Each structure stands twice: as structure tokens, then as C-alpha cells.
Amino acid sequence: MRGIKSILFMVKNKKRLLIMILFLLGMESIVLIYNTQVQKYLIDDVFLKQMFDKLYILLLLLFSCIFLHAILNSLIPQVMQKYNYVIQKELSNGLLSVLYGYTIDELREKQTGNYVNYFTGDIQNAAIFVSDDIPKGIQSLFSVIIVSVVIAFLSPFLVVAVILFSLLIYFVSKKIEPSISESAGRAQEAKAKVISVIEEEISGTREIIAFNNKEWEKKRLISIFFDYFKHTTKEGDFQNKVIVRSEPIRWAVIWISLGYGGVLAMQGKISIGSFVVLYQFSLQLMNAVLSFTRFITSSWSQMQHIKRLEFIYDHNKKFNENTENLPSSFDSIKFHNVDFTYKGGKEPALKRINLTLPLGRKIAIVGESGSGKSTISKLLMRFYEPDSGDITVNGIVIQKFKNDDWFRHIAFVTQEAYLFPSTIRENLSLGSDYSNEELEYACNLAQIQEFINQFNQGFDTVIGEHGNTLSGGQKQRIILARSLLRTPEILVLDEATSALDLETERLVMRGIDLERKNKTTIVIAHRLSTIKNADVIFVMQHGDLVEYGAHNELLRKNGYYSKLVEKELLSSYTRSRLDTHM
Ligand SMILES: Nc1ncnc2c1ncn2[C@@H]1O[C@H](COP(=O)(O)OP(=O)(O)O)[C@@H](O)[C@H]1O
Ligand SMILES: [Mg+2]
Known part of the structure; x- marks a missing residue:
């Protein structure tokens, strides 16, 4: 029937x-x-x-x-x-x-x-x-x-x-x-x-x-x-x-x-x-x-x-249930007692996370690999739903917002982002209309404009599927430019600069900091040096939020964060020693 x-x-x-x-x-x-x-x-x-x-x-x-x-x-x-x-x-x-x-x-x-x-x-x-x-x-x-x-x-x-x-x-x-x-x-x-x-x-x-x-x-x-x-x-x-x-x-x-x-x-x-x-x-x-x-x-x-x-048919019925209009200005984004375990995952990826994201600020999430950083951003992107607890914007659970509305206000850059087998222009604009000036502005911020200028056809150069004709770092920068172009309310960068060398990463992050001065940017970074200046740093360990605060505050606490910083200093010291001896 x-x-x-x-x-x-x-x-x-x-x-x-x-x-x-x-x-x-x-x-x-x-x-x-x-x-x-x-x-x-x-x-x-x-x-x-x-x-x-x-x-x-x-x-x-x-x-x-x-x-x-x-x-x-x-x-x-x-x-x-x-x-x-x-x-x-x-x-x-x-x-x-x-x-x-x-x-x-x-x-x-x-x-x-x-x-x-x-x-x-x-x-x-x-x-x-x-x-x-x-x-x-x-x-x-x-x-x-x-x-x-x-x-x-x-x-x-x-x-x-x-x-x-x-x-x-x-x-x-x-x-x-x-x-x-x-x-x-x-x-x-x-x-x-x-x-x-x-x-x-x-x-x-x-x-x-x-x-x-x-x-x-x-x-x-x-x-x-x-x-x-x-x-x-x-x-x-x-x-x-x-x-x-x-x-x-x-x-x-x-x-x-x-x-x-x-x-x-x-x-x-x-x-x-x-x-x-x-x-x-x-x-x-x-x-x-x-x-x-x-x-x-x-x-x-x-x-x-x-x-x-x-x-x-079933889905269309369900789909029409997300009807809440997104508020025109965000007052608060909060995680309340959020628990989450991946299907097939043994350990919970997030355990009773409570946090308030300060809006209009630079927010960092740090922690060792597997500590749950990406999971936080994926829940915020509604890729998954919390098992219990909820994530709210101005007190409204984010699942209730219309899909299109939500994704117009939040952009997400990961290492897995996809490039279409098409021109650089289309990969940047994804069907929207942007002027060359706008494209150049975003590409300059992402430190990729010089690279694009090398091609005779500039923005109209065709790149291969998955961006196969580009290096990892070039791909990441095009994807960064793509997300900066949209000037989203909230930008989530999940190890989005991981394939860049230190100097380029520093330049890119400086550009982003300037461009997004009063907007919410959430940076998940491996290298702590890129997020030192964040307004608040959330420190994750095994799915728990163990500490948060500004860089100096956290150092003074001498807790887990300062251990992470020490570890990184140590490894970069070893690396530079190795470099000089090679
Ligand atoms: N798709 C998945 N399925 C099962 N387990 C996952 C999946 N993605 C991540 N995990 C697990 O969840 C935990 C947190 O992962 P993640 O948030 O990606 O860590 P991080 O970004 O801090 O490196 C890890 O133990 C990881 O193995
Ligand atoms: Mg991750």
C-alpha cells in the first residue's frame, strides 16, 4: 500500500x-x-x-x-x-x-x-x-x-x-x-x-x-x-x-x-x-x-x-519539519551536556561537553590526535546529532533550523574538502557570482593568488578531479579561499592549514585574523603557534574538555595545555636541530 x-x-x-x-x-x-x-x-x-x-x-x-x-x-x-x-x-x-x-x-x-x-x-x-x-x-x-x-x-x-x-x-x-x-x-x-x-x-x-x-x-x-x-x-x-x-x-x-x-x-x-x-x-x-x-x-x-x-517520500515529509528561521544575529552558541559516540566506535568521542562559544571572536580547539576536536566541529556542522544533550543558537536547538539557512551562515574547511574537476573559478565560487576583485581578495588572503597568476588562464584554469593536478598545500589554500569568499558568520577551520609550511601558514592565519576581526572563527590546529592569539582556547583530552582560557592564563595554570606547549617546543627544537645537522 x-x-x-x-x-x-x-x-x-x-x-x-x-x-x-x-x-x-x-x-x-x-x-x-x-x-x-x-x-x-x-x-x-x-x-x-x-x-x-x-x-x-x-x-x-x-x-x-x-x-x-x-x-x-x-x-x-x-x-x-x-x-x-x-x-x-x-x-x-x-x-x-x-x-x-x-x-x-x-x-x-x-x-x-x-x-x-x-x-x-x-x-x-x-x-x-x-x-x-x-x-x-x-x-x-x-x-x-x-x-x-x-x-x-x-x-x-x-x-x-x-x-x-x-x-x-x-x-x-x-x-x-x-x-x-x-x-x-x-x-x-x-x-x-x-x-x-x-x-x-x-x-x-x-x-x-x-x-x-x-x-x-x-x-x-x-x-x-x-x-x-x-x-x-x-x-x-x-x-x-x-x-x-x-x-x-x-x-x-x-x-x-x-x-x-x-x-x-x-x-x-x-x-x-x-x-x-x-x-x-x-x-x-x-x-x-x-x-x-x-x-x-x-x-x-x-x-x-x-x-x-x-x-x-518519507524524507521529504521529515525534511519539512526543520522549519525554524535562523535568528538574524547570533547571541550565543552553546553545547549543553553533549555526549557523542560514533557508530561502531568503542569509546565516546565526546563526554558531557559544556561550552559557550564567545561570538565574534577567534576560538581555538586543541588537544592530541583523537581527543575529539573534529567531532565538536562536525556536530556544530550538523553532520552528526548528539546522543544526548544539545547544541543551541540563541537557545534554539540547531537541528531545527532550515538546512539552507544554516549552511549559509556556517562554513567548514577540513583536510578532506573536495575539489571539482573544473576551473579554479568554479571551485571558488561554487555556482555563485563573484567578481574577479572578490576572488583575488580571498585568494590573496589564502596566499594562493601568486600561484594562480602563473597560469595563462588565471581563474579559468582547469584543475583535475580531487584537485589532482595540485599539491596538498595548494588545494588547502584554494579551499580556504573558497570559504573566506563567503564571509560566513561562523568559520570552522579543521586543520585547514596542515599542509602548509610554517611561514605560509603564519601569513594565511594573519590574513584570516585581520579579515575576520569581528566574526566567529573556530580554529582546530595541530601547531599551537597558530592559535596562541585566540581569545579562548578549549583544550580537549580523550573526549573531555579539560581546560579553557586564553594562552597566558592556561600557561599560568601549568596544566595539560602547558604540557602540550612544552611537548611542541621540544619537538620543534629537535626538528630544528635535525635540520641544522643534515
Ligand atoms: N567516523 C568515525 N567512526 C568511528 N570513530 C571515529 C570516527 N571519527 C572519529 N572517531 C573516533 O572518535 C574520537 C575522536 O575523533 P576526532 O574528533 O576526529 O579527533 P581529533 O579531531 O581530535 O583528532 C577518536 O577516538 C576517533 O578514533
Ligand atoms: Mg581531527
């Missing part, structure tokens, strides 16, 4: 096209039936009763039927195509907004291959089902009814016989239904797996070559592909079974209509013309019944696609 509900949801706004398709299909059926009926008059009146004056009118009628049929035949696929396109567009948009609305946690649970499959397989199949199969199914049901009525005028017995035989065909197919539906589902899953493995292998190409595990990867792909092949073959086998079992029944109907109609004609109960068209109508009825039952059986597998897409 939920499947039906989601179909209705899909076609909700597109009823006009569907009604038009149904109307055209109905016309097509009627024209076909009328065309057959005309033949009866041609045989009975013109040839047998020799009323030759009727010939021209009947020929004209026949001609117009054929002409109309030809027009409908070319029109219907066009309208269906248009409807199909509209549905695909609607579903793809829905799917994209689902994708962008997920928390990272939810995304991680679903492999990306699944999404590729949703876009390429399920959406297309679901669209064909809604735009072609369902209207044609309705058309065949309509034909069954009309043709039955027409036959009933000549012989009610035949209608009963045909209906009984049709039910037989239906039950034969229905017995095989669960197996078809099950193997169709399995085939879909296997296909999604094939795609996700191919995707993994493409993105992991370098590792596969470097670690020389080509053979293993090949074997893995072949075995998964074989699994897919097995399930589709099985699905095909079951569908063949339906056809093989229903075909003899079809022939039985033809035989009965010929035999029984022949007897009626010989007894003079029906005319010769009626006998000829009775036979044709029986064929039409049979075809309509068969295509209707085939529609029903194929629906079982097609419904799998619709079921796999139901989450779009």
Missing part, C-alpha cells in the same frame, strides 16, 4: 499529463474496436447483401480509423516520453535533496554506489512504470471491459468462457509471483553492489596498483557480477514460466471462439460478418487480458524500484 502512496506522491502535481495519456490510450482502444466492427458491415452488408452504395462510406470509415490510429500511435509515445521526463526530473530532484539533507552518519550507512543505482536504475524504471506501464495496464483493463461488452452482444457464453480462461492465466502467473518479486529484489541489490564495487575500484585505482592487488580486485568484481547475473537469470526464468504456462490457454480461447462462433454461424444465429469479427474480438480480448496479467506480474518486480525509492 505504501508503494501506491508513493506513486500518488510522485504524480501529485502532474495529473494533467497522466489524464491526457489515459485519454489518448482510451481513444486508441476504441478506434481499434471500431475498425474491427466496420469489417462486419463490409462483409454482411456490402458483400453478402450486395449493398454496394455502402462500400464507399465504409471504406472512408475504415480509412479514417487507420489514419486516426496512426496519429495516436505517434502521439502517445511522445506524451509518455514527456511524462517520463517530468517524473524522472521530479524524482532526481527529490533524491538530491535527500542526499544533501542526510547527516554524514546516515550517508555512511549507505554506500555511494547505492545512490548511483538509485539515479540510473531505480528512477528510470520507476518513471517507466508510472509513465508507460501503469497507463497501458489501465488501457488493457479498459479494452477487456469494452471488448467483453461487444462480444456479449453476440454470445454471452463466449465472454464467460474467455473470462474463466483469463482467470486461469491470472492464477498461473500469480503462483509464480512471489518468486519473481523476490528474485527481482535480489537482482536489484546485486546490481547496486556491482556498481558500488566498480566505484570503489575506480576511486581506489591508485591504491590497487600501488599495493599490487589487481588480481584480488578482479576476482571480487567477477564474483559479485556473477551473483548479479544469477539473480537476473532467475528472474527471467520465472517470467518465462508465466509465459510458457499461459500460452496454451490462449490457444484454447482461439480454438473455442472459432469452433463455437462457427457453430453459431452455421445455425444462422449470427451472420458471417459477425463470425469473422467475433474471432478477431476474441483475439483482441485475449491480448488485452494477457497484457493486463503481464502488467500485474511485471508490477511485482517494478514495485521493487518504487519501494526502494520510498525513502524519498
Whole structure:
């Protein structure tokens, strides 16, 4: 039932096209039936009763039927195509907004291959089902009814016989239904797996070559592909079974209509013309019944696609619940008793974190690797939701804000940020309009302008996927420039300068400090030297917030922070000694 509900949801706004398709299909059926009926008059009146004056009118009628049929035949696929396109567009948009609305946690649970499959397989199949199969199914049901009525005028017995035989065909197919539906589902899953493995292998190409595990990867792909092949073959086998079992029944109907109609004609109960068209109508009825039952059986597998897409419908409902408008000015951002453990993580990543972020200031989060720094920023970005406790802006839980609003006011730079295989300009602006001056300003702050100037095409230079043609430091600086360009209310830099050398990092941080003087910037840094001047430093250890305060205050406390500083001084001293001795 939920499947039906989601179909209705899909076609909700597109009823006009569907009604038009149904109307055209109905016309097509009627024209076909009328065309057959005309033949009866041609045989009975013109040839047998020799009323030759009727010939021209009947020929004209026949001609117009054929002409109309030809027009409908070319029109219907066009309208269906248009409807199909509209549905695909609607579903793809829905799917994209689902994708962008997920928390990272939810995304991680679903492999990306699944999404590729949703876009390429399920959406297309679901669209064909809604735009072609369902209207044609309705058309065949309509034909069954009309043709039955027409036959009933000549012989009610035949209608009963045909209906009984049709039910037989239906039950034969229905017995095989669960197996078809099950193997169709399995085939879909296997296909999604094939795609996700191919995707993994493409993105992991370098590792596969470097670690020389080509053979293993090949074997893995072949075995998964074989699994897919097995399930589709099985699905095909079951569908063949339906056809093989229903075909003899079809022939039985033809035989009965010929035999029984022949007897009626010989007894003079029906005319010769009626006998000829009775036979044709029986064929039409049979075809309509068969295509209707085939529609029903194929629906079982097609419904799998619709079921796999139901989450779009569910999500859209959930999505509309985030309705709170973001306040125009932020008074406070607070973490209240925030606990968080990653799925599959043994230890909590954050334990009862309470903190108030001073707005309009430079805030630093420090601590050893794994202490929970990134987790704080990811929760703030709503990539995950706290297990308990909450994060509020002006007292409102951040999950309640509209997605677009929230991400317009907060920007996040990590080491994992993505560069698109496109121009530097597009990677900076991400679809918004910025003038060259604005771009240059941000790129100067991020110390990347000089590098861009080296290219003849400047901002219009194309960079490879993941920025493969750039060094790690160049990538980081482009991504930094991208986030500075947006002048977000809150900017989170999670080890965003880790790949830069000391001197460049110092310049970049100085630029950022100047540019974001009265804005909130949260810096997570490995090198403590970059955050010494922060207004407040939060010190994390094993998921606990152990200390906070300004640099000098913390040094005076002589606690964990001063230990971290000592450790860093020691290691940089060792490093410089090593450098001078090399
Ligand atoms: N996606 C994840 N799944 C499971 N555990 C994770 C995940 N990300 C981080 N962790 C764990 O959570 C803890 C905190 O990680 P994180 O906040 O990234 O640390 P930091 O940024 O301070 O280095 C670590 O123990 C880490 O292993
Ligand atoms: Mg981190």
C-alpha cells in the first residue's frame, strides 16, 4: 500500500499529463474496436447483401480509423516520453535533496554506489512504470471491459468462457509471483553492489596498483557480477514460466471462439460478418487480458524500484519539519551536556561537553590526535546529532533550523574538502557570482593568488578531479579561499592549514585574523603557534574538555595545555636541530 502512496506522491502535481495519456490510450482502444466492427458491415452488408452504395462510406470509415490510429500511435509515445521526463526530473530532484539533507552518519550507512543505482536504475524504471506501464495496464483493463461488452452482444457464453480462461492465466502467473518479486529484489541489490564495487575500484585505482592487488580486485568484481547475473537469470526464468504456462490457454480461447462462433454461424444465429469479427474480438480480448496479467506480474518486480525509492517520500515529509528561521544575529552558541559516540566506535568521542562559544571572536580547539576536536566541529556542522544533550543558537536547538539557512551562515574547511574537476573559478565560487576583485581578495588572503597568476588562464584554469593536478598545500589554500569568499558568520577551520609550511601558514592565519576581526572563527590546529592569539582556547583530552582560557592564563595554570606547549617546543627544537645537522 505504501508503494501506491508513493506513486500518488510522485504524480501529485502532474495529473494533467497522466489524464491526457489515459485519454489518448482510451481513444486508441476504441478506434481499434471500431475498425474491427466496420469489417462486419463490409462483409454482411456490402458483400453478402450486395449493398454496394455502402462500400464507399465504409471504406472512408475504415480509412479514417487507420489514419486516426496512426496519429495516436505517434502521439502517445511522445506524451509518455514527456511524462517520463517530468517524473524522472521530479524524482532526481527529490533524491538530491535527500542526499544533501542526510547527516554524514546516515550517508555512511549507505554506500555511494547505492545512490548511483538509485539515479540510473531505480528512477528510470520507476518513471517507466508510472509513465508507460501503469497507463497501458489501465488501457488493457479498459479494452477487456469494452471488448467483453461487444462480444456479449453476440454470445454471452463466449465472454464467460474467455473470462474463466483469463482467470486461469491470472492464477498461473500469480503462483509464480512471489518468486519473481523476490528474485527481482535480489537482482536489484546485486546490481547496486556491482556498481558500488566498480566505484570503489575506480576511486581506489591508485591504491590497487600501488599495493599490487589487481588480481584480488578482479576476482571480487567477477564474483559479485556473477551473483548479479544469477539473480537476473532467475528472474527471467520465472517470467518465462508465466509465459510458457499461459500460452496454451490462449490457444484454447482461439480454438473455442472459432469452433463455437462457427457453430453459431452455421445455425444462422449470427451472420458471417459477425463470425469473422467475433474471432478477431476474441483475439483482441485475449491480448488485452494477457497484457493486463503481464502488467500485474511485471508490477511485482517494478514495485521493487518504487519501494526502494520510498525513502524519498518519507524524507521529504521529515525534511519539512526543520522549519525554524535562523535568528538574524547570533547571541550565543552553546553545547549543553553533549555526549557523542560514533557508530561502531568503542569509546565516546565526546563526554558531557559544556561550552559557550564567545561570538565574534577567534576560538581555538586543541588537544592530541583523537581527543575529539573534529567531532565538536562536525556536530556544530550538523553532520552528526548528539546522543544526548544539545547544541543551541540563541537557545534554539540547531537541528531545527532550515538546512539552507544554516549552511549559509556556517562554513567548514577540513583536510578532506573536495575539489571539482573544473576551473579554479568554479571551485571558488561554487555556482555563485563573484567578481574577479572578490576572488583575488580571498585568494590573496589564502596566499594562493601568486600561484594562480602563473597560469595563462588565471581563474579559468582547469584543475583535475580531487584537485589532482595540485599539491596538498595548494588545494588547502584554494579551499580556504573558497570559504573566506563567503564571509560566513561562523568559520570552522579543521586543520585547514596542515599542509602548509610554517611561514605560509603564519601569513594565511594573519590574513584570516585581520579579515575576520569581528566574526566567529573556530580554529582546530595541530601547531599551537597558530592559535596562541585566540581569545579562548578549549583544550580537549580523550573526549573531555579539560581546560579553557586564553594562552597566558592556561600557561599560568601549568596544566595539560602547558604540557602540550612544552611537548611542541621540544619537538620543534629537535626538528630544528635535525635540520641544522643534515
Ligand atoms: N567516523 C568515525 N567512526 C568511528 N570513530 C571515529 C570516527 N571519527 C572519529 N572517531 C573516533 O572518535 C574520537 C575522536 O575523533 P576526532 O574528533 O576526529 O579527533 P581529533 O579531531 O581530535 O583528532 C577518536 O577516538 C576517533 O578514533
Ligand atoms: Mg581531527
